[in-house]
Amino acid sequence: MSDTSFDVVIIGGGPGGYVAAIRAAQLGLKTACIEKRGALGGTCLNVGCIPSKALLTASHHYHACAHEMGSFGIKVGKVEMDVAGMMGHKDKVVSDNTKGIEFLFKKNKVTYIVGAGAITAPGQIEVTAKDGAKSTVAAKHIVIATGSDVTPLPGVEIDEEVIISSTGALALPKTPKHMVVIGGGVIGLELGTVWGRLGAKVTVVEFLDRILPFNDGEVSKQMQRLLAKQGMAFKLGTKVTGIAKSGKKATVTVEPAAGGNAETIEADCVLVAIGRKPYTDGLGLDKVGVALDKRGFVQIDGHFRTNVPGIYAIGDVVGGAMLAHKAEEEGVALAEILAGQHGHVNYDAIPAVVYTWPEVASVGKTEEQLKAEGIAYKAGKFPFTANGRARSMNEVDGFVKILACAATDKVLGAHIVGPNAGDLIAEVVLAMEFGAASEDIARTCHAHPGLGEAVKEACLAVDGRPLHT
Numbered sequence: 001m002s003d004t005s006f007d008v009v010i011i012g013g014g015p016g017g018y019v020a021a022i023r024a025a026q027l028g029l030k031t032a033c034i035e036k037r038g039a040l041g042g043t044c045l046n047v048g049c050i051p052s053k054a055l056l057t058a059s060h061h062y063h064a065c066a067h068e069m070g071s072f073g074i075k076v077g078k079v080e081m082d083v084a085g086m087m088g089h090k091d092k093v094v095s096d097n098t099k100g101i102e103f104l105f106k107k108n109k110v111t112y113i114v115g116a117g118a119i120t121a122p123g124q125i126e127v128t129a130k131d132g133a134k135s136t137v138a139a140k141h142i143v144i145a146t147g148s149d150v151t152p153l154p155g156v157e158i159d160e161e162v163i164i165s166s167t168g169a170l171a172l173p174k175t176p177k178h179m180v181v182i183g184g185g186v187i188g189l190e191l192g193t194v195w196g197r198l199g200a201k202v203t204v205v206e207f208l209d210r211i212l213p214f215n216d217g218e219v220s221k222q223m224q225r226l227l228a229k230q231g232m233a234f235k236l237g238t239k240v241t242g243i244a245k246s247g248k249k250a251t252v253t254v255e256p257a258a259g260g261n262a263e264t265i266e267a268d269c270v271l272v273a274i275g276r277k278p279y280t281d282g283l284g285l286d287k288v289g290v291a292l293d294k295r296g297f298v299q300i301d302g303h304f305r306t307n308v309p310g311i312y313a314i315g316d317v318v319g320g321a322m323l324a325h326k327a328e329e330e331g332v333a334l335a336e337i338l339a340g341q342h343g344h345v346n347y348d349a350i351p352a353v354v355y356t357w358p359e360v361a362s363v364g365k366t367e368e369q370l371k372a373e374g375i376a377y378k379a380g381k382f383p384f385t386a387n388g389r390a391r392s393m394n395e396v397d398g399f400v401k402i403l404a405c406a407a408t409d410k411v412l413g414a415h416i417v418g419p420n421a422g423d424l425i426a427e428v429v430l431a432m433e434f435g436a437a438s439e440d441i442a443r444t445c446h447a448h449p450g451l452g453e454a455v456k457e458a459c460l461a462v463d464g465r466p467l468h469t
């Protein structure tokens with residue numbers, strides 16, 4: 001096999017692509033990964049999960065120093081925010097992480113090809129380098145892992161200064177006075193939280209009548225209440241009909257989603273966060289006949305195969321939960337299948353986290369879904385007000401809710417609003433992966449005093465026997 005001929009070539013070096021590449025190489029397949037961004041890690045490491053969490057952590061510390069230390073008996077002098085310093089922290093975290101993936105490629109002998117890949121025929125990819133130079137690589141298996149991009153708002157031009165996408169919101173040079181966030185989903189709430197903590201007035205405009213529309217209804221209500229307490233304003237059931245930009249300002253025109261009188265909102269920053277769409281530009285999929293669905297996602301079967309033999313797809317570009325860890329699981333499963341093993345992803349146990357404060361974490365079915373599907377269930381709930389560790393942290397907002405099958409007690413879903421919810425959910429994901437009953441978690445010894453005791457207590461509550469409420 002020549003240097004331009006591989007067992008597996010992956011187009012896209014995001015969490016789906018780079019993880020698939022590492023796993024394929026571990027399994028002895030000669031592997032290359034083509035990435036055009038100039039840095040590995042995809043949306044997640046460069047303009048998604050990692051920079052947003054770097055800014056969420058930095059702004060959380062700032063807010064805690066400025067407003068919360070007194071309640072712990074700590075006197076703090078004048079606290080000042082250095083936005084440039086905060087961006088420096090974020091840039092360093094991103095750069096260290098992306099370089100880390102390059103190191104992992106070298107360690108695992110994955111060939112990293114910098115450039116844009118286009119499939120010219122099954123088994124053949126043309127790579128265009130930044131300087132326009134073209135080369136060709138051959139592959140037994142081609143994996144499309146090209147991810148997703150920001151969904152634009154029709155008629156609205158994103159300039160990344162006044163009207164921004166999530167990418168612009170991760171790099172603002174100063175705190176806006178009034179940020180209007182269009183979209184009350186995960187990305188809008190996380191980035192609205194960052195700038196709200198740094199002093200911006202934040203107004204969230206959401207078309208639906210609730211924020212976090214994919215979460216359990218009780219979670220959405222609780223989070224709206226808690227975020228409103230933090231100063232975030234909400235205009236729900238409201239649609240944006242236009243944004244007029246004038247210099248460094250924007251006027252957002254909105255009206256009730258159900259119809260009614262229009263009103264305008266003045267802002268100096270508008271964040272468009274209405275979702276993400278599959279990204280397949282320039283891949284040449286029409287030429288090789290790879291089928292897309294109506295929304296542009298690459299269509300695959302249960303083994304990640306497209307309709308063209310030898311071409312596979314994973315991650316955001318195939319739809320489903322557009323999350324980094326889902327893309328990673330698919331990358332591992334596909335690499336194992338290509339190596340003759342039995343890779344598999346359990347889509348019923350994919351956690352989802354919103355990194356606001358408190359955090360929101362969920363896995364499995366919501367109460368609304370169980371009702372719609374006619375599944376009889378029992379719910380157990382435990383508030384963080386009754387958890388000793390949460391009280392010692394002054395973090396008593398939120399609850400753990402466990403949903404279990406009424407007949408078998410098998411855990412069907414978990415919904416947590418609370419401190420470190422994103423880490424607490426792992427226990428329930430593991431339980432679901434093992435097909436555990438809520439009784440199994442309830443009988444598991446949890447360290448005291450720990451936030452995890454709230455998970456145990458919620459499981460006890462499924463059977464009506466919590467010990468601390």
Ligand SMILES: Cc1cc2nc3c(=O)[nH]c(=O)nc-3n(C[C@H](O)[C@H](O)[C@H](O)COP(=O)(O)OP(=O)(O)OC[C@H]3O[C@@H](n4cnc5c(N)ncnc54)[C@H](O)[C@@H]3O)c2cc1C
Pocket residue numbers: 011012013014015016017034035036037041042043044045047048049050052115116117118145146147148166167187279281282283314315316317322323324325326327355
């Ligand atoms: C602000 C924000 C915050 C987020 N926070 C989280 C979070 O906290 N947790 C979470 O799980 N998810 C989060 N996500 C979602 C997460 O980033 C994505 O689900 C994940 O990155 C998808 O991985 P992927 O490998 O499918 O695609 P991507 O990460 O999008 O990677 C695709 C890569 O393919 C490259 N590419 C595209 N076309 C070509 C081509 N023709 N040739 C070569 N290269 C190409 C692109 O340059 C890109 O680097 C967030 C997203 C955003 C925007």
